[in-house]
Amino acid sequence: MSQKLREQADFLLSREKGTFYKDPGGKLSIVLVYPNTYHLGMSNLGFQGIYGLLNNMYDVVCERAFLPEERDIDEHIRTGTELFSLESKRPLGRFDIIAFSVSFENDYPNILKIFELSRIPPRSAQRGTHHPLIIMGGVCAFFNPEPVADFFDICFIGEADEMLPEFLEAYRSSADKPDVLKKSAAIEGLYIPAFYSIAYDAEGSIAGRTQPEGVPERIERRFLEDISSSKITTTIITPGTEFSDMCLVEAMRGCPWNCRFCAVGKIYSPPRRKGLREIKDEIQAGLEKTRRIGLVGPSLSDYPYIKDVLQIPEVAFSITSLRAGRKSAELMHMMKRRKSVSIAPEAGTARLRKVINKKISEEDIFYTSELLFHEGIETLRLYFMIGLPTETEEDIEGIIHLVKRIRDLSKRGHITLSISTFVPKPFTPFQWHPMENPAGVKDRLKIIKKGLLSVKGVKVFHDVPKYAYMQGFFSMGDRRISRVIEKMSADQDWQKAAESAGIIKDFYIFRKKELHDILPWDFIDMGISKEKLWAEYREALA
Numbered sequence: 001m002s003q004k005l006r007e008q009a010d011f012l013l014s015r016e017k018g019t020f021y022k023d024p025g026g027k028l029s030i031v032l033v034y035p036n037t038y039h040l041g042m043s044n045l046g047f048q049g050i051y052g053l054l055n056n057m058y059d060v061v062c063e064r065a066f067l068p069e070e071r072d073i074d075e076h077i078r079t080g081t082e083l084f085s086l087e088s089k090r091p092l093g094r095f096d097i098i099a100f101s102v103s104f105e106n107d108y109p110n111i112l113k114i115f116e117l118s119r120i121p122p123r124s125a126q127r128g129t130h131h132p133l134i135i136m137g138g139v140c141a142f143f144n145p146e147p148v149a150d151f152f153d154i155c156f157i158g159e160a161d162e163m164l165p166e167f168l169e170a171y172r173s174s175a176d177k178p179d180v181l182k183k184s185a186a187i188e189g190l191y192i193p194a195f196y197s198i199a200y201d202a203e204g205s206i207a208g209r210t211q212p213e214g215v216p217e218r219i220e221r222r223f224l225e226d227i228s229s230s231k232i233t234t235t236i237i238t239p240g241t242e243f244s245d246m247c248l249v250e251a252m253r254g255c256p257w258n259c260r261f262c263a264v265g266k267i268y269s270p271p272r273r274k275g276l277r278e279i280k281d282e283i284q285a286g287l288e289k290t291r292r293i294g295l296v297g298p299s300l301s302d303y304p305y306i307k308d309v310l311q312i313p314e315v316a317f318s319i320t321s322l323r324a325g326r327k328s329a330e331l332m333h334m335m336k337r338r339k340s341v342s343i344a345p346e347a348g349t350a351r352l353r354k355v356i357n358k359k360i361s362e363e364d365i366f367y368t369s370e371l372l373f374h375e376g377i378e379t380l381r382l383y384f385m386i387g388l389p390t391e392t393e394e395d396i397e398g399i400i401h402l403v404k405r406i407r408d409l410s411k412r413g414h415i416t417l418s419i420s421t422f423v424p425k426p427f428t429p430f431q432w433h434p435m436e437n438p439a440g441v442k443d444r445l446k447i448i449k450k451g452l453l454s455v456k457g458v459k460v461f462h463d464v465p466k467y468a469y470m471q472g473f474f475s476m477g478d479r480r481i482s483r484v485i486e487k488m489s490a491d492q493d494w495q496k497a498a499e500s501a502g503i504i505k506d507f508y509i510f511r512k513k514e515l516h517d518i519l520p521w522d523f524i525d526m527g528i529s530k531e532k533l534w535a536e537y538r539e540a541l542a
């Protein structure tokens, strides 16, 4: 093993508080893998929470592994060091279970890099009974695992904290891997991709799916009914994360709003709130490790106990998201000394906000912005999307106009625009909608940048459109995409990889789909009818 890699792992561990070091003897060993860097993985509340949840089981030892930084990948290859877990430095192939937590589609190629560094065959069909069981959880697993389905033995369709105990019971009582798969198929929410065959028609669309008798045709998404009982919290405090030395506490799961581009509102439905007593207890436990508490939830201004929580003395609170409006402005007033606050108008005109069902008015945006500047914040971050369905030049001009009017409200502070390209997501009314063409997106970005160039104290940042299209390709993809991901692991750009895998990328990202099309994720029962989503889509376009 490379001494350098070992020392680096020890350095990361030396800065952590809360790490579990358990004797693996006689215990079920699980390595939890985040298919991106340590920094990003450790910033992910779900990843941290599952690590704690598993380690709090007396007969389980859970360790962690991440995608190494680029220079460390070279060191792994140069020294022939297999990817190993942080805690005991065991190669991944020596664990009973490898559990991937996948939150972003663009991390799919990293999954294969991790298999390669671990010398594990990527396709489940190539692996034998001596290989660990490889499972997939995280948000990508429960809205469309199909592009990576061939790489996993089991995918968790839904919230892992709800399903893990049942799955582990089945695992413990199984004789071998085929037995685990058979028993898991009978558990609601667990999806065993190898049991399903997909047929395509002459146009390349999905013609149907078949599965053996006794295996469910559809997989019902599972969710934890009462999040007051959830054990998902920051387990390890470390300066090496996005939320440096901060304990994240989940206040809400699911969102009461219904923005039409957003998958969060749908796949985490129904909105659930943690009880006041439980959240206070969790904050108290967090305070034993750090004074910095980050409250997490998609729309915290809707959390009924937010004011009670923010009044807890001697806590430095941070809030991930607020909706523009009077209620949020009041909360900001309670949270003194904030340097930066984000609000998300998403679109430049009231018309387009109506199309996407973003229920905030210009009045809300101006009122909140003015108050925030008055409170002395240094940076107001504004989130916008471009390439949205029905978007016109007027909507783009609307962004410029809106920002200029916000700037006119106060000479204090900076304004930062964060612009991302619209990517259609499964289980949203826009799942049928094609992405805007790249030239159009680039032109719109140019117009915005030019229009705000001379406005003092305004900076414009945007995503790299190339990666937004890659995300669209993966998020709309079916099982055939796995061939592209394999090609990408040979360092190929995704478009070249699609070409050499014989996959027409436009079919996935620029094709306008119809209600009768079978979508790759239709086998998941999210609890929302396709007809209802379609009606909403038609209403938006109208």
Ligand code: SF4
Binding pocket: 255, 256, 257, 258, 259, 262, 263, 264, 265, 298, 299
């Ligand atoms: S408010 Fe935010 S989290 Fe909620 S549906 Fe809209 S975009 Fe999604």
